[in-house]
Amino acid sequence: MELLNMDNVTMKFGGLTAVNNFRIKINTGELIGLIGPNGAGKTTVFNMITGIYKPTVNKIYFQGQDITEVKPDKIAKVGIARTFQNMRLMNNLKVIDNVMIGFHLHLKSNLLSAILKLPGYTKEEEEIYNNSMELLKKVDLEKYENEKAGGLPYGQQRKLEIIRALATKPKLLLLDEPAAGMNPQETRELMDFIQQIQDEFELTVFLIEHDMKVVMGICKRILVMDYGVIIAEGKPKEIQDNPEVIKAYLGVDSDYA
Amino acid sequence: MKKQHEKYLTIISIIILGIVVYLAQNYLDAYKLRILNLGAIYVTLGVSLNLIYGFTGQFSLGHAGFMAIGAYTTALLVLPPYYKEIIFIIEPLVWPFTVLHTPFIFALLCSGFFAAIAALLIGLPVLRLKGDYLGIATLGFAEIIRIIANNIPQITNGALGIKGIPEFTNLWWSVGVALFTIYIIKGLIQSSYGRALMAIRDNEIAAEVIGVNLTYHKVMSFTIGAFFAGVAGGLFACLLTTIDPKAFMFVMTFNILIVVVLGGFGSITGTVIAAFLFNFFLEYLRPVEDGLDLGIFSIPKIPGLRMVTFSALLLIIILYKQKGLLGGVEFSWQGLFQFFNRFFNKKSSEGSAK
Numbered sequence: 001m002e003l004l005n006m007d008n009v010t011m012k013f014g015g016l017t018a019v020n021n022f023r024i025k026i027n028t029g030e031l032i033g034l035i036g037p038n039g040a041g042k043t044t045v046f047n048m049i050t051g052i053y054k055p056t057v058n059k060i061y062f063q064g065q066d067i068t069e070v071k072p073d074k075i076a077k078v079g080i081a082r083t084f085q086n087m088r089l090m091n092n093l094k095v096i097d098n099v100m101i102g103f104h105l106h107l108k109s110n111l112l113s114a115i116l117k118l119p120g121y122t123k124e125e126e127e128i129y130n131n132s133m134e135l136l137k138k139v140d141l142e143k144y145e146n147e148k149a150g151g152l153p154y155g156q157q158r159k160l161e162i163i164r165a166l167a168t169k170p171k172l173l174l175l176d177e178p179a180a181g182m183n184p185q186e187t188r189e190l191m192d193f194i195q196q197i198q199d200e201f202e203l204t205v206f207l208i209e210h211d212m213k214v215v216m217g218i219c220k221r222i223l224v225m226d227y228g229v230i231i232a233e234g235k236p237k238e239i240q241d242n243p244e245v246i247k248a249y250l251g252v253d254s255d256y257a
Numbered sequence: 258m259k260k261q262h263e264k265y266l267t268i269i270s271i272i273i274l275g276i277v278v279y280l281a282q283n284y285l286d287a288y289k290l291r292i293l294n295l296g297a298i299y300v301t302l303g304v305s306l307n308l309i310y311g312f313t314g315q316f317s318l319g320h321a322g323f324m325a326i327g328a329y330t331t332a333l334l335v336l337p338p339y340y341k342e343i344i345f346i347i348e349p350l351v352w353p354f355t356v357l358h359t360p361f362i363f364a365l366l367c368s369g370f371f372a373a374i375a376a377l378l379i380g381l382p383v384l385r386l387k388g389d390y391l392g393i394a395t396l397g398f399a400e401i402i403r404i405i406a407n408n409i410p411q412i413t414n415g416a417l418g419i420k421g422i423p424e425f426t427n428l429w430w431s432v433g434v435a436l437f438t439i440y441i442i443k444g445l446i447q448s449s450y451g452r453a454l455m456a457i458r459d460n461e462i463a464a465e466v467i468g469v470n471l472t473y474h475k476v477m478s479f480t481i482g483a484f485f486a487g488v489a490g491g492l493f494a495c496l497l498t499t500i501d502p503k504a505f506m507f508v509m510t511f512n513i514l515i516v517v518v519l520g521g522f523g524s525i526t527g528t529v530i531a532a533f534l535f536n537f538f539l540e541y542l543r544p545v546e547d548g549l550d551l552g553i554f555s556i557p558k559i560p561g562l563r564m565v566t567f568s569a570l571l572l573i574i575i576l577y578k579q580k581g582l583l584g585g586v587e588f589s590w591q592g593l594f595q596f597f598n599r600f601f602n603k604k605s606s607e608g609s610a611k
Contacts, residue, residue, distance in 0.1 A: 050466055052462070052466070071465075072462075072465040072466050073465050073466075073468050073469055073470045073471065075466075076466060076467055076468030077468055081466075081467065082466055084463070088460045088462060088463035088466075089459075089460070089463070090455065090456050090459035090460055090463065090464075091459060091460075092455075092458075092459050093452070093455055093456070093459060097452055097455075100449070100452060101452050101453060101456045101464070101467060101469070102467050102468075103449070104449050104450075104452065104453050104456075104467075104468065104469060105467070105468030105469070107449050109449075111445075111450055111477065114444075114445070114448035114449060114450050115441055115444040115445045115448060115450075116444060117444060117448070121448070124449075125448070125449065128449065164467060165467070167467075168467050168468055
């Protein structure tokens with residue numbers, strides 16, 4: 001089933017075209033990688049999907065519904081969650097609160113019953129807490145429950161951010177360089193973790209990554225971007241041998257050109 | 258420590274507070290009562306501003322404006338009609354206000370309601386701004402309210418102000434309203450909605466991307482804060498018995514801001530302590546202004562030196578104790594018992610070492 005469809009979407013900032021004619025169709029259950037050199041426009045694609053930027057030309061569809069003009073919080077509601085390249089946790093809040101915020105958009109109780117702690121709300125809050133702890137256990141962070149999120153080691157902050165995204169109960173999860181700054185051991189764990197949550201939550205994952213081991217290891221399909229355009233698309237093996245990709249990443253010696 | 262026990266402790270301490278208020282109300286002189294009343298009103302003001310600034314991270318300087326709306330509303334509603342005819346000498350009061358005469362509690366609720374309506378109207382466009390820009394816009398709003406109050410004598414009696422407001426505010430009212438404010442705002446902060454507010458403060462983009470509706474939550478926090486500022490304004494009017502536009506100049510907001518900064522952003526306990534400390538010092542620092550003569554060296558009388566002292570205090574706090582007096586610690590029974598436990602254990606272990 002088709003989940004996300006970007007049909008020749010273009011994003012311009014004034015005279016600069018950051019993303020040009022970007023097209024992708026993501027089906028339910030896929031795990032797709034997006035790679036490319038720095039400044040290729042990868043994060044801009046994520047920002048367009050999550051409503052932070054509004055594409056200049058053409059539209060984005062999620063489950064057949066036009067989400068081009070929808071605000072970020074409503075996009076989270078329809079089922080797209082993301083993490084950020086330069087992590088955006090609520091550093092001053094406790095680890096558990098960071099996860100519990102993710103459940104806020106599904107809260108049924110109204111403001112008054114929340115303030116007065118009426119039974120209906122208390123029950124819901126308890127449920128949210130239990131579900132959050134459940135999620136924390138998946139990444140072995142339950143013992144840091146009451147620590148401030150900003151005080152966690154880097155690798156664990158990354159995991160916490162993914163967990164927080166999962167709390168919104170997404171259908172599509174966008175991961176922006178999840179392995180950035182991780183050591184090889186942590187990276188391996190992360191790869192396993194991504195595949196594990198994909199199965200468990202029936203997620204569709206779209207990820208940006210620089211670490212080739214991650215991309216080649218877990219993605220079934222890869223898109224390569226350079227200067228805002230897609231220069232290659234295919235299975236990991238095809239991408240590795242594609243001369244265009246090699247050129248974008250390594251450059252071409254002028255003697256042989 | 259069980260939840261049930263904590264509930265009993267809270268009820269007991271409220272009863273003790275009631276006794277203290279009763280004794281203070283009956284045995285303290287008017288001067289001391291005035292300071293305590295102001296302290297309690299500043300608790301309401303400080304906690305409500307802390308909700309907007311400390312918990313939601315929206316730098317608002319509009320509190321004096323909301324207070325003014327509340328103060329004028331209460332004044333117009335509780336003044337007896339015959340008295341209104343006497344004091345409105347520049348221009349006669351317009352119709353509905355000439356006949357309106359309501360009980361104090363209803364007037365206070367109206368004060369809060371109108372301040373909240375104003376916050377809703379101003380908040381929707383203005384809360385799109387961030388940081389300093391929001392501060393400037395809300396400051397502008399407060400000034401507009403003051404200038405309007407100055408220029409519609411048919412409702413506010415212009416620069417003359419409204420005099421002879423019945424002195425309804427006593428410690429029961431001011432402390433009661435302060436407790437109610439703390440109860441509601443603490444309830445809000447400790448709920449899922451409160452978490453959303455703090456998420457906005459910590460990282461707006463992240464909050465929005467995980468589904469927090471920014472406009473709704475910011476305006477909600479702003480409106481609830483303004484409601485209590487309006488109620489506090491009503492109490493203020495019925496404490497001083499006379500109000501005029503000059504009472505709601507920027508200095509008013511600045512005083513509340515001092516309380517919030519002293520108490521610490523996002524600390525309700527700190528704000529409560531800071532509110533009373535501020536008012537005590539404001540009065541008991543008066544000797545500072547009287548000048549000092551040491552024979553060879555003398556300081557002349559300088560009116561306003563108190564405020565300089567406060568500014569210096571504020572600088573020290575901002576430089577050395579950014580989290581406020583209590584360092585961001587919130588009062589809880591559990592915390593209190595842990596503190597005592599540690600305190601006594603230390604003592605006994607010191608004793609055994611000897």
